[in-house]
Amino acid sequence: MTKAMPTPLSGPKSRAAFTAARKRIPGGVNSPVRAWSRLGGKPPVIARGEGAWIEDVDKRRYVDYVLSWGPLIHGHAHPAVVKAVQDAAAKGLSFGAPTASETALADMLVAAIPGMQQVRLVNSGTEATMSALRLARAATGRDLIIKCDGCYHGHADHLLVAAGSGAATFGEPDSAGVPAAFAEKTLVVPYNDAAAVTRMLKKHKGQVAAVIVEPVAGNMGLVLPQPGYLKALRAACTAHGTLLVFDEVMTGFRTCYGGYQRIAKVRPDLTCLGKVIGGGMPAAAYGGPRAIMRLLAPEGPCYQAGTLSGNPVAVAAGLASLKLAARSGFYDRLGKRLTGLISAMAKQAAQHGVPWQAAQVGTMWGWFFSDVAVTDFSSAAAAHMERWAAFTRELYLQGVNVAPSPFEAAFFSSAHGKAELVHTLAATDRAFAAAARV
Numbered sequence: 202m203t204k205a206m207p208t209p210l211s212g213p214k215s216r217a218a219f220t221a222a223r224k225r226i227p228g229g230v231n232s233p234v235r236a237w238s239r240l241g242g243k244p245p246v247i248a249r250g251e252g253a254w255i256e257d258v259d260k261r262r263y264v265d266y267v268l269s270w271g272p273l274i275h276g277h278a279h280p281a282v283v284k285a286v287q288d289a290a291a292k293g294l295s296f297g298a299p300t301a302s303e304t305a306l307a308d309m310l311v312a313a314i315p316g317m318q319q320v321r322l323v324n325s326g327t328e329a330t331m332s333a334l335r336l337a338r339a340a341t342g343r344d345l346i347i348k349c350d351g352c353y354h355g356h357a358d359h360l361l362v363a364a365g366s367g368a369a370t371f372g373e374p375d376s377a378g379v380p381a382a383f384a385e386k387t388l389v390v391p392y393n394d395a396a397a398v399t400r401m402l403k404k405h406k407g408q409v410a411a412v413i414v415e416p417v418a419g420n421m422g423l424v425l426p427q428p429g430y431l432k433a434l435r436a437a438c439t440a441h442g443t444l445l446v447f448d449e450v451m452t453g454f455r456t457c458y459g460g461y462q463r464i465a466k467v468r469p470d471l472t473c474l475g476k477v478i479g480g481g482m483p484a485a486a487y488g489g490p491r492a493i494m495r496l497l498a499p500e501g502p503c504y505q506a507g508t509l510s511g512n513p514v515a516v517a518a519g520l521a522s523l524k525l526a527a528r529s530g531f532y533d534r535l536g537k538r539l540t541g542l543i544s545a546m547a548k549q550a551a552q553h554g555v556p557w558q559a560a561q562v563g564t565m566w567g568w569f570f571s572d573v574a575v576t577d578f579s580s581a582a583a584a585h586m587e588r589w590a591a592f593t594r595e596l597y598l599q600g601v602n603v604a605p606s607p608f609e610a611a612f613f614s615s616a617h618g619k620a621e622l623v624h625t626l627a628a629t630d631r632a633f634a635a636a637a638r639v
């Protein structure tokens with residue numbers, strides 16, 4: 202008897218389009234996770250999106266919980282966002298000169314993030330974190346930074362450092378092409394371990410410019426900060442003259458209006474934003490108190506620039522998205538709907554006898570096939586990967602799009618209504634059944 206071939210995850214037109222892509226684009230993708238390497242399949246090639254749904258070139262439709270990796274809090278092609286983009290585009294795509302709309306976006310960000318008095322707009326989260334750390338180094342005159350194992354802060358050289366060989370060692374590059382001399386400036390500690398940060402700050406007394414952290418970790422799956430963790434980081438940084446940088450590129454305007462810092466009641470020195478603030482267009486930002494921000498060129502000695510920074514079309518998409526999100530009860534409404542979905546999924550998992558845990562903050566969520574509490578990267582990596590793969594494959598076949606990696610968060614939008622939830626729960630029931638067979 203021959204072993205049955207697994208059902209292909211994407212249709213014939215997608216497979217052909219992806220083969221063509223691979224000829225001209227490394228791996229067929231412009232960002233690695235899109236290649237679905239972990240599932241061994243070829244990804245669907247997307248033709249359009251509307252509301253909570255995306256449609257591929259085979260006209261297969263999926264309820265989308267990736268949402269462009271977080272930005273699309275109002276779903277795909279929201280009419281108000283599309284209109285704002287069209288209106289802005291008709292007036293000129295880019296000027297490389299001051300515009301009133303970029304000040305309007307800066308005003309909204311400053312109003313939403315306590316402690317942020319000024320903000321610089323950039324094009325990507327990578328630029329935001331890279332620039333914030335340069336600024337932290339300029340402000341402190343120190344070179345070292347501390348980051349957490351499993352936290353992702355974009356692909357700048359100093360930040361492409363993950364585990365090294367444990368908390369006490371210097372970081373090792375996570376990518377070829379990163380000079381060891383750069384990676385050595387990055388110290389790595391486990392997430393949710395404030396004592397490890399304090400030990401590191403003591404060991405390298407007077408040398409650490411910044412601690413950078415995702416206040417809710419969203420790049421090792423979704424991992425919540427333990428109670429008191431962020432406050433302890435704040436105290437340790439203050440005691441050592443080290444700046445605390447919150448990378449809220451994912452959590453900003455996702456967990457609530459503003460940053461997760463509002464929920465945690467912890468004030469970082471610098472905040473990085475991206476994703477939702479661009480509404481699906483390339484816009485990101487970093488900001489903090491005037492006393493630090495004034496060190497940036499042209500006022501100060503710390504250089505940072507961008508041909509397309511504050512791009513009027515991207516800013517228009519961001520402004521329109523934030524205005525929609527600022528309506529009263531927005532995050533509450535979405536959060537409650539998502540909580541309902543998660544508890545229905547938890548019931549299904551239990552019915553199928555599959556150990557499964559989920560976490561949610563506002564409109565961000567994630568899950569692990571594990572029965573031990575996931576608090577850091579090593580516990581995330583210890584989850585059941587075959588079950589995750591079986592579950593995820595079945596979701597695609599049933600028309601639900603989630604991240605093709607166990608180390609990514611899921612998202613939710615105002616376009617996910619009753620019909621989408623019914624469709625999703627029918628799919629998850631079959632997906633848990635598939636996971637139970639592993």
Ligand SMILES: *Cc1c(COP(=O)(O)O)cnc(C)c1O
Nearest residue numbers: 325326327353354355448450451
């Ligand atoms: C997505 C992300 C980044 C990188 O943003 P890009 O726009 O992809 O460069 C940085 N930090 C966090 C926490 C992110 O989730």
